[in-house]
Structures are given as C-alpha cells and as structure tokens.
Amino acid sequence: MTGIGLTDEATYDRARLTQWCEGNGVSRRGLLRLAAGGSLALTAFGALPAGTASAASPIVKPLPPEIFEVYGTNAETRWEALSGQGELTPVERFFVRNHTATPSIDAGTWRLKLFGTGLRGGPVEFSYRDLLELPAETITSAIECAGNGRSFFTSQQGQVVSGTAWKLGAIGVARWRGVRLSTVLAKAGLTRHAVDVLPEGLDADYVTGGVNLGKVRRPLPVAKALQDVLLAYEMNGRPLPPDHGHPVRLVVPSWAGISSIKWLGRIEVSDTPLVSPWNTQYYRLLGPDYPAEGALVTRQVVKSAFELPWNAEFAAGGRYVLRGRSWSGNGRIRRVEVDTGGGWRQAKFVGAAADRGWRRWEIPWRSGNPGTHTLRARATDITGATQPEVTPHNSQGYLFDAVVRHPVRVV
Numbered sequence: 001m002t003g004i005g006l007t008d009e010a011t012y013d014r015a016r017l018t019q020w021c022e023g024n025g026v027s028r029r030g031l032l033r034l035a036a037g038g039s040l041a042l043t044a045f046g047a048l049p050a051g052t053a054s055a056a057s058p059i060v061k062p063l064p065p066e067i068f069e070v071y072g073t074n075a076e077t078r079w080e081a082l083s084g085q086g087e088l089t090p091v092e093r094f095f096v097r098n099h100t101a102t103p104s105i106d107a108g109t110w111r112l113k114l115f116g117t118g119l120r121g122g123p124v125e126f127s128y129r130d131l132l133e134l135p136a137e138t139i140t141s142a143i144e145c146a147g148n149g150r151s152f153f154t155s156q157q158g159q160v161v162s163g164t165a166w167k168l169g170a171i172g173v174a175r176w177r178g179v180r181l182s183t184v185l186a187k188a189g190l191t192r193h194a195v196d197v198l199p200e201g202l203d204a205d206y207v208t209g210g211v212n213l214g215k216v217r218r219p220l221p222v223a224k225a226l227q228d229v230l231l232a233y234e235m236n237g238r239p240l241p242p243d244h245g246h247p248v249r250l251v252v253p254s255w256a257g258i259s260s261i262k263w264l265g266r267i268e269v270s271d272t273p274l275v276s277p278w279n280t281q282y283y284r285l286l287g288p289d290y291p292a293e294g295a296l297v298t299r300q301v302v303k304s305a306f307e308l309p310w311n312a313e314f315a316a317g318g319r320y321v322l323r324g325r326s327w328s329g330n331g332r333i334r335r336v337e338v339d340t341g342g343g344w345r346q347a348k349f350v351g352a353a354a355d356r357g358w359r360r361w362e363i364p365w366r367s368g369n370p371g372t373h374t375l376r377a378r379a380t381d382i383t384g385a386t387q388p389e390v391t392p393h394n395s396q397g398y399l400f401d402a403v404v405r406h407p408v409r410v411v
C-alpha cells in the first residue's frame with residue numbers, strides 16, 4: 001500500500017507515530033521527552049551573536065534593509081516591499097530561511113541519489129542534465145515557513161514561543177519549473193510497498209545546543225510525494241538561485257516550508273516509516289490544546305497581510321486604498337474582510353485566483369482623525385476555514401493564523 005488517505009495529516013501522523021514507536025521500541029512518552037528536549041534546543045537559533053557565523057556568508061544575495069529584515073541566517077521580506085509587485089515575489093525580494101549557510105554547488109557535477117527499501121533495485125542517480133531531459137512542469141506555488149507570524153504569539157497573545165520571531169514576511173510565491181517527484185520515483189523503481197520518502201539537503205549539518213542533528217531532512221508520505229511535489233530547477237523563469245536551493249530543490253505545495261528541501265542531494269525511499277528531528281522534535285504542535293505527543297505540522301493555515309510597513313503613516317482626512325494579500329494551505333481564498341475601526345467590510349479581489357499562491361485584494365479607506373489606528377484583515381478559504389481571533393498556543397510558535405492587528409499612524 002502506498003498509504004491512500006495519508007495526505008489527511010492527522011491520520012498520517014497518528015499512523016506513522018504508532019508504527020515508528022513500535023518499530024523502534026520507543027514509548028509515546030519517550031517521544032514526548034524527545035520533543036521537549038528539542039524545543040529547548042530550539043531557543044539557540046534566530047539570534048546568532050555576531051562573529052559566530054562561519055566564513056561563508058549565510059545568505060549570498062544582497063539584503064537591502066528596505067526589503068529585508070535579517071535574523072541571523074534568515075531574512076524576512078518586508079510587506080511594504082511587496083507593494084506594487086504582481087502575483088510573483090521576485091527573487092530579490094523572496095525570504096530566505098537557512099539552518100546554516102547557502103552552499104555553493106556546481107550543477108555540472110551534482111547528482112541526486114535515490115536509495116532504500118522502497119525501490120525495486122539498488123540506488124539510482126540522476127544528473128542535472130538527466131532531470132532537464134525528463135518531462136517538465138511549471139507551477140505557481142507559495143513557500144511559507146511554518147513559523148511565519150510567530151512573533152504575534154508574543155506581541156498579541158502574551159505567550160512565550162521559541163524560534164525566529166518572524167512577522168508575516170516568511171512567505172513568497174514563485175513560478176517553479178522542474179520535474180515531478182513522481183516521475184523520478186517511477187524511474188527509480190518505486191514499489192507498491194514504499195510508505196515514506198526522506199529528501200535531504202547538501203548544506204552543512206545542523207548543529208544546535210551542542211548536538212549535531214545531521215543534514216536538514218524531513219520525511220514525506222509517499223501519497224503526498226506522488227500528488228503534486230516538484231523537483232524544481234527554475235524559479236520565476238531563471239535557474240534556481242543559490243539561496244533558494246541551486247541547482248535543485250523540492251517544492252511541496254501547501255505544506256510547511258521545511259518540506260521543500262533546498263540543495264537536494266539524496267532521497268531515501270522506504271517501505272517502513274522514516275523519522276528525522278524535523279518531524280519528531282521540530283514541527284510538532286505542543287501545547288495545552290494538543291495531544292501529549294503533539295500534532296505534526298504539515299499543511300499551512302489561512303493568513304492575511306497588508307502591503308504596509310508597521311506604523312505606516314497617513315495624512316489625516318485622506319482617501320486611500322489599502323492593499324494586501326491572503327493565502328491558505330487548504331486552497332484558494334474565497335473571501336477577505338477588512339476592519340479599519342468601524343466593523344468588517346468586504347475587500348475586492350485583484351488579479352486571478354490561485355490555488356497554491358495568494359489572493360491580492362484592496363479596499364478604500366478614509367483615514368479620519370490623527371492618532372493610532374488598527375487595521376485588521378480576515379480571510380476565509382474554500383474549505384470555510386477563517387482566521388480566528390486567537391491561535392491556540394504551541395511552544396514552538398507554528399501556524400499562527402489569528403487576525404493580526406496592524407498599527408498605523410494618522411498624522
């Protein structure tokens with residue numbers, strides 16, 4: 001069985017956890033201890049003191065301060081830098097999330113290795129050229145960090161969370177061209193018994209809190225791998241740039257950014273469930289409203305943002321058009337409402353609907369009297385999921401979907 005129904009995340013997580021615990025002689029309580037240790041270790045990143053970075057610069061492309069806010073090895077896009085941009089985020093404005101540093105990889109000597117018990121024969125290798133010769137596909141898809149919006153757990157809900165204190169700029173939408181993972185898996189001899197694949201990056205081992213967690217890697221159920229996952233070698237019509245995974249990265253639409261492994265080097269294909277620290281200690285929702293062992297983070301949630309700086313200034317008594325974007329891992333956005341102080345009003349959509357990107361919108365606004373005002377946007381997706389007022393707490397601050405209160409100043 002390739003695990004039909006395992007794209008239902010909750011089913012997948014429960015099934016895999018049980019299988020994994022049984023197979024490894026670990027109790028659920030043991031897993032919980034692992035997870036707790038992980039969240040402690042997590043506090044180590046996000047704020048690298050100056051001088052601790054390796055000689056290689058963590059991010060290669062320029063990071064002008066008017067476009068990016070930098071946190072250690074990561075850089076988030078400022079939302080005002082998306083004002084006037086179309087559906088796609090240009091590479092020069094696309095956020096970067098690096099566990100270590102962008103490696104320099106030569107496409108000419110690069111190889112992708114597939115191996116494991118889920119393949120009919122032995123290991124199989126593909127060169128860059130091999131991939132270019134396979135049938136290509138182009139998709140528009142967001143890549144969003146599961147921790148996007150994390151800082152609002154603290155600033156809006158007064159809660160402690162670990163990890164990079166992103167605002168809402170850890171998302172970008174691009175046009176990705178490449179080969180379907182299903183095509184490559186079929187060529188490599190995928191069997192009916194394969195259940196998980198484990199894509200792994202070629203960047204340096206991730207060391208945190210004195211522990212080496214090895215290469216950045218995260219299991220994907222075969223059902224998702226065969227559904228819509230791309231091995232991308234182009235971003236917005238150009239070869240994939242260094243910071244975004246050159247020469248080849250995974251693009252896993254709708255799922256947490258960590259699934260979209262950059263600088264792809266190896267894929268294990270297994271007929272038994274696979275684990276890595278990125279599905280046991282990270283990317284689990286741990287908190288009072290979740291089961292003791294936590295819930296696995298897979299699909300992204302509904303969010304909205306204004307294309308404005310924090311504390312944007314407006315002249316009193318002016319007529320303005322407020323613009324923003326909303327998106328969801330569940331599919332396209334059906335409705336967006338905006339509250340500028342007088343209740344919810346429906347925003348007007350701009351441009352085409354996108355299943356795996358975002359929906360742009362606008363709404364007129366009269367700025368009124370001087371003072372601080374709060375702008376709020378709330379989206380609903382095709383599944384009926386709407387942004388709540390509060391997101392239930394989880395200790396690592398993932399999947400913040402509550403309505404964000406955006407302050408502006410009228411002068």
Ligand SMILES: Nc1nc2c(c(=O)[nH]1)N[C@H]1C(S)=C(S)[C@@H](COP(=O)(O)O)O[C@H]1N2
Nearest residue numbers: 095096097098099145201216257260261262
């Ligand atoms: N090899 C590798 N892949 C990776 C990462 C990484 O550090 N190393 N970071 C992941 C995370 S957490 C996110 S959110 C996305 C970010 O993609 P971007 O840097 O292209 O925006 O890449 C994912 N893939």
Ligand SMILES: [Mo]
Nearest residue numbers: 145146257258
């Ligand atoms: Mo991420």
